[in-house]
Amino acid sequence: MTADSRSPALALLKQGTVIPAHPLALDASRRLDRRRQRALARYYIDAGAGGLAVGVHTTQFAIREAGLYEEVLSLATETAASWTDRRLAMVAGLAGPTKQAVAEAKTAVRLGYDAGLLSLAALKGSDHDALIEHCEAVAREIPLVGFYLQPAVGGLDLDARFWARFAAIDNVVAIKVAPFNRYRTIEVIRGVVEAGADRRVSLYTGNDDHIVLDLVTPFTVMREGKPVTVRFVGGLLGHWSVWTKGAVEIFERCRRAAASEAVSAELLALDSRVTDCNSAFFDVANNFHGCIAGCHEVLRRQGLLEGIWCLDPNEGLSPGQKEEIDRVLELHADLADDAFVAANLERWLG
Template identity: 55%
Template sequence: MNSYPTITDRAVHSLLMQGTVIPAHPLALNPALQLDERMQRQLTRYYISTGAGGIAIGVHTTQFEIRNKGIDLLEPVLRLAAEEISLAKPDRPFLKVAGICGPTAQAIEEARLAVKYGYHLGLLSMGGLRHETEAALLDRAWAVAEVIPLFGFYLQPAVGGRLLSYDFWRAFADIPNVYAIKVAAFNRYQTLDVVRAVAASVRRNEIALYTGNDDNIVADLLTPYRFTIQGEAVEKRFVGGLLGHWAVWTSKAVALLQEVKECLSNNGIGMEDLLAKGIGTTDVNAVLFDAKNEFHGCIPGIHEVLRRQGLLQGRYCLNKAEELSPGQMEEIDRVYASYPAFNDDAFVQQFLT
């Protein structure tokens, strides 16, 4: 039987299982669309300073085009983030998650690169592989699992993902070094498929669920999922989030997750206020992610907030066609004014001084 790599740092493993804030790290570019190394490093330091429990980089928010020939930015962004974390010497465990994409050979190569720079987990995307059978995707996952511990990823079809069945996730959960799964299906039925599949696995207590459902963040974190599995009552919860939405206003995201945990440990005291805050969060997300235009402006929306705060030079994307949709800027103005308690502009201003 093959021996699969594991998370050897007990504090890191404990943090992952208890649940934490993992922002999806953007890409800092200059006006010439070249990597702005200073701003890229500064972004990483910002996430560390907020109290977030880790970062995910090389993911959708980092722009998939970093892998294109002639751009070749995957290794630089993985290296820079790892270096900044090492230099910062956080006084707490800090998760390093690397995005892994593409067919099996590419995914294995990217997993090896992540291991080279000390990443704890590979966030394995099924995006762009709609022609593959679920059996082939499972074979790919097993192959990547031989290189790096896995963080599963259900990416919604609107941004390049594909529908995956309950049976797929039930089999995926049996891979011995799957430590977590991010559910970003943006769909209650598909989210339920994943949670039920994990609950049915003998590994249910070894897999942490992270919400990537940016449209339902707070409700995901508050909801108990209860099932009867072979006559046994089983409960699973989302313990944290790995979110593009948490790439902005991150210190407030850290406070929000702590508020959720306190609510759950105090018999639901404050749940109504949290649910109301969840609706505000969804309103903000609909604007930043440009939901009404099928998420066309989601990366520029994130960039615009970071630009306003001084954490990015501009909204620059490697794909020049990616820009704010008509009316999106005005909507960002609206949610900034409507939810002043949600932003962390004061925190960022202090961080930058």
């Protein structure tokens, strides 16, 4: 499957949209809670998300070892098809060595996914040639979204030379830039521009620590002595798995401001508020140990999840994280979508 004949979903992905990284709903026995898994997808769709990313870091990479990968991906596409007439951009997380990643890509295509978000964490220590060979093999199966996963949670350090080679692969349609580091973010942009792929490859922010600034900032780099300016067109974010209706509204504000080249001081200041919330949800104080459980806790308080259980019993809230979440929920309550969730929760769980 290639991106040559672009589907409406791939056109939406190119244009830019809100894509929450879909969490995993478990019961107290750490088994899949299908009812709440469906409810989460319905919530994101009704909140206005343009797509869903499933089987990614926020979904927990351990779904593979737990034998849940295909079922979780299937639940999302089936729920989307039955819940809305809108064509969503469905992105499947792909991981592991080449044989595994290729098999997952084939599964994703069979289940109706439009693109694959490729984690390279399993290839840590490989040189650029091996990494590119791996990416090319997977890209032969599905339109590819690159993934610069931050090293703190298992990602690789990847320079502009790698990203130039990656962006030159024909079936690459987007890159999720999530190193949580401005220097490394610019490395990706440099690579895409150096490859001459800036019109073909869409940039999605995964920098949950700089969401608003990424969406309103024009990034300018030089190519052959001339400035080339690119922008992030959307976000594929774990942070957007919570307060999603508010996230859609913020995204639209950012897009309008970027289009008019009139970014207000108020909008710039919003970046620090969103980042403050993320610091609690993602457990920055403890090097992101509780980043998945923190998002689960917000969803639990809203009633979307029954508990914060993760597949790994050692994953949970860190000491002090609950208090940090209490703090940001009080300070930034206007960014939440609690009323929206409360008004629709029974319907989503039905």
